[in-house]
Amino acid sequence: MGKSNDKKLVSIIIPYHNETEKTLKIVLSSINNQIGIDLSRIEVVLVCDAGNRLDNPDNFLSWFENVDIKYYELTLSGGPGVARQYGMDHSDSEYIMFMDADDQLQYCGALFEFFNVVQQTGNHQIIACDAMEQFKNSDNQFRYRIRSYQDNKIFAWGKWFNRSYLDSIQLTWHPKLRIFEDTYFVGTACLLATDIFHHQVVVYMWLWNSNSITRNTGKFFAQSLDTWVELIRYRYHILSLNNLEIANDDFCGMLTAMAVRETKNKPNNQAKYNSQLRRTLNECVQAYELNYEKLVKKIIEAMKNDDFLKNKPIWELQKLAQKFVKQCDKLMENKKY
Known part of the structure; x- marks a missing residue:
């Protein structure tokens, strides 16, 4: 019409x-x-x-x-x-x-x-x-x-x-x-x-x-960690075409959110999640290396502001944050830091 x-x-x-x-x-x-x-x-x-x-x-x-x-x-x-x-x-x-x-x-x-x-x-x-x-x-x-x-x-x-x-x-x-x-x-x-x-x-x-x-499928969304980490990669690529500084900052924020999500939710598909995380880290290696030193601190701060995690002792949050970063390190093919 x-x-x-x-x-x-x-x-x-x-x-x-x-x-x-x-x-x-x-x-x-x-x-x-x-x-x-x-x-x-x-x-x-x-x-x-x-x-x-x-x-x-x-x-x-x-x-x-x-x-x-x-x-x-x-x-x-x-x-x-x-x-x-x-x-x-x-x-x-x-x-x-x-x-x-x-x-x-x-x-x-x-x-x-x-x-x-x-x-x-x-x-x-x-x-x-x-x-x-x-x-x-x-x-x-x-x-x-x-x-x-x-x-x-x-x-x-x-x-x-x-x-x-x-x-x-x-x-x-x-x-x-x-x-x-x-x-x-x-x-x-x-x-x-x-x-x-x-x-x-x-x-x-x-x-x-x-x-x-x-x-009504909030748990499915929360556990779709493979798609979330895939999203991080796509956002980084489009942002970096326009503003590399914004892209690098956003990558750090999105990966931090990923760490919080993973702490609270088991992936729907662990193998697919690991595969997507490996690909994202290696395709966005520059952003990962740039934010590496402050990543643990960022994750801890995010966990302290999360309703589900904020009541945990600080030592436990530190342990969870370090665990996530170590997991990322293992998936990196060529670490330069």
Whole structure:
């Protein structure tokens, strides 16, 4: 579907897999019902990641007559990152916004907030707003809390990304990351950006979904150490293309986080984890050697701030940190320190 060939101000990319048409109606209606803006300057790109295809796309999308909607179906599932990249490649706009198919815009003036920022302050590399999270408490009752951009710089929602900026840093969604894809893409974009406009208003609703992978398989994510260390390598490579100093600092921070994760969680696949860690250390040897002397100290500090580890005696934290670094040393092929 389409009503205009003019370049849009923003493309809203929505990947989905298992969501039903009933669920899709919620997110699409929240866009279709926006007020205070020129809706012809918006396009929605809905990408089916080889999941529940629309039975009759033209009929379904005709319910949302206020906005241009492009619909695509992928033959093979590549995960949300691949679907988002496909949406980006099949859109044309100054900015890109990402939404999850089981969420919605917070209110009917949410997009006006972004439009107003551009009108009042000009273009930015990233425009970041806040979100509302819907969750269930211990009594299984719904509760809500605000998730500020400052505390959630790795989540794709609630942000506009300037397409020219993304092109300038050569950033795309990594095709090999089916999880932690936001940590790669959004984290990299935010780290390299020199112009992030934080508009402190809630524009996005992260809705509770009982089938959500992120919320309900937390242990699987925590134990996916092989993918996390793979992520470290990918982030280092893209960051080093743009700013080697940032890349080296980020490598130290990410490896420190890796040490904390490993201390608390047994890998889903130990052999795969060891293989990925060896490859990452050897491909990023410069960053490892540069941070080697301070790595143990960094890990101990991170453990002292971790809710699960902070009550352990300092000698035990020191032992855990040294154990991790010794493990890394054994995996290094050519040590120069």
